[in-house]
Amino acid sequence: MHTYARLPVTFASGEGAWLVDESGERYLDAISGIAVCGLGHAHPAVARALCEQATTLLHTSNLYGVRLQQSLGERLASLSGMDKVFFCNSGAEANEAAIKLARLYGHQRDINVPQIVVCEGSFHGRTLATLSATASRKVQAGFEPLVQGFVRARFGDLESLRAIAKNSHNVVAMLVEPVQGEGGVRVPDDGYLAGVRQICDEHGWLMMLDEIQTGMGRTGEWFAFQHSDVVPDVMTLAKGLGNGVPIGACLARGAAGELFQPGNHGSTFGGNPLACSAALAVIETLETQRLRHRAAELGRRMLDAFRGNLAGLAGVIAIRGKGLMMAIELDRPCAVLVQQALSERLLINVTAERSIRLLPPLVIDDSEAERIVDTVSALVRRFLQAQ
């Protein structure tokens, strides 16, 4: 179906931060399949894990114990401080699980019309519940009636959250991205998550973080909340977890981890041995190669370089990011830059119309990082001068 406005290129293979199209042209990948391939393409550790698992056991369903699912759950729990995990196959599904958890939590407290606070500028997925939680009219238009039970706060604004707490008595949870991805790589002030935690605690709300884009080392920590000193009650993961093998997870801590009981929720494929083998290899590699530290350091350097090249230029509104999740916001729509970058054999993305978004693999080397900075800086200069 015509669901995507695709660029006129088809890739046949890849290695590290490079993709090769069907005619043999090489492209430097600064988007990683939208924050999915943190280890780059055709990573040998992931390939090995998948090959071994494919010749051992692909799938048995959740009617039975799944050893690798248990191992992956334990690994994710120890990295994040969460207690329990539900596995699914995508980000939207992970958020669906979180939304269902929040509703169960509400009903257990005799709140019969539970509300979840979500933010302006948010993106949480394309299923009916998650598109209703998403702030974009473009995502919602034509799919009404929307799923009820969401109230909207301004992102990064604790006052707006306090106002909701004061006026609305059916709120049971807040679902928020630690750094908004599709919304333009919006990084809130340092104290924001601590403030959210405090308001959630004061009102008995679950604090639920959508780390689908920010998780798995992307921002310089395993999970973006680890830049703060608070821990959420619920966290969702997907994108970078399987390096391209579809897998999602909804993690929970304390009482939130005890809400689902047999029969409440499920997934045929969720947490199958193949997907879990990939995710375990991803975690192992991120850990042994210290890639989250590399992401933090390289991200800082790239942001500095962009600021050196572009700060103060008329038309450049902001240069921001955390780790290897970065954006340059312009004062005008700039989607055309994606095509122009493609002509220069560089893959980038424009989100929220005006923000050039970069999500390179965490494995890029210094010269690849420089090449991204130089090419994007030149494109932006040319674009702004031509207008």
Ligand SMILES: *Cc1c(COP(=O)(O)O)cnc(C)c1O
């Ligand atoms: C991509 C994304 C989703 C949706 O994930 P899918 O796997 O496409 O369903 C949800 N939340 C955030 C923050 C995302 O970046």
